[in-house]
Amino acid sequence: MAATAARKLPKADRREQLLETAHLIAREEGTDALTLGHLAQRAGVSKPIAYEHFVSRSGLMIALYKRINDRQLEILAAALAYTPQKLETVAEVMGQAYMSCYTAVGPEWHAIAAALRGDAQMDAYQQELIDGHIDFYAKALGPMCQLSETDLRRRCVGIIGAAEAISRDMVRGRISKDAAAADLTSLIVDWLR
Structure with missing residues (x-):
């Protein structure tokens, strides 16, 4: 090498x-x-x-996290471009894509995220990424639900938080990828129906 x-x-x-x-x-x-x-x-x-x-090390960690995050969002956006605009179908694609990303990246995704909590620059960047995911989900899911923008965004905050927790259990081997994706799909549908 x-x-x-x-x-x-x-x-x-x-x-x-x-x-x-x-x-x-x-x-x-x-x-x-x-x-x-x-x-x-x-x-x-x-x-x-x-x-x-x-x-700096912070700059490296941020660049690595951004690279992984950008790939995740690109894959999800590509999948959604070909998905019928029905809540259940979009939620299923989101659930599968979220868990597939964690499976492909491996446990280091959560380790890198944990390392990003080390200083103000990294904390601010991680919050920016989370806000980006929330905005992405709200934009994708908004046309399929009757919630106000404020309520939709608040629920997307919960969905992203739940997705992180479910994916952590999946990476630790406590839940299968299929069960994790199904749980996230169910959560999205139930919260937005």
Whole structure:
């Protein structure tokens, strides 16, 4: 890997390579091992390159979380584009997509989220992402329910919170992926019907 990593890459490709390596470190060694120095070493680049891309450990954690989150939302948006606009159907797609993302990413998603609670910059960023999910869900679900915008948003806050809790149990092996997706689907339908 070092021979490939050491060659000059365009900045965007280098950042992607560093994020991929960071994801592997989080999966294999845990988030405590995710420092810019260790990242540089594993990626086969100098420390200044890692610092140039992320500035700090907080910057790295935020970039990694954002990368995973953006992929999750892209997959969900693509799935919803082809879904009939019926509450039960949209809720099922949302439930499946949410749990599929956690299954694909693995337990490091929750570990990265926990590590984001370390300082004000990371807390603010995590809240921004949660607010983005709430807005996404409210926009997707709004046309299929009779709730006011305020009530819909408040319920989406609860749905996202419940989805996080259900996915945590799924990742820990306490509930199957199918049961987790069905529970989230049921919650969405019951709360918005």
